[in-house]
Amino acid sequence: MKTQGASVVVFVTPLDKADPASPKNLLALVPPGPSYDASRAMLERMPSPDEALASALGGVKAVTGSL
Secondary structure, three states: HHHHHHOOOEEEEEEOOOOOOOHHHHHHHOOHHHHHHHHHHHHHHHHOOOOOOHHOOOOOOOOOOOE
């Protein structure tokens, strides 16, 4: 974000809870069994969207809120 010229980032959406659609949460929905091993492996390798957002905000002034 900073490399694109943003000096401040403001989020109007609350960010006080983890992303419910994160790969780790979706992993719990994958049925057991060898037919789904590839799906489980892929979800386990996917980065956390919360960590990606935190990394993207590194070095940028950010304003967040909660309801």
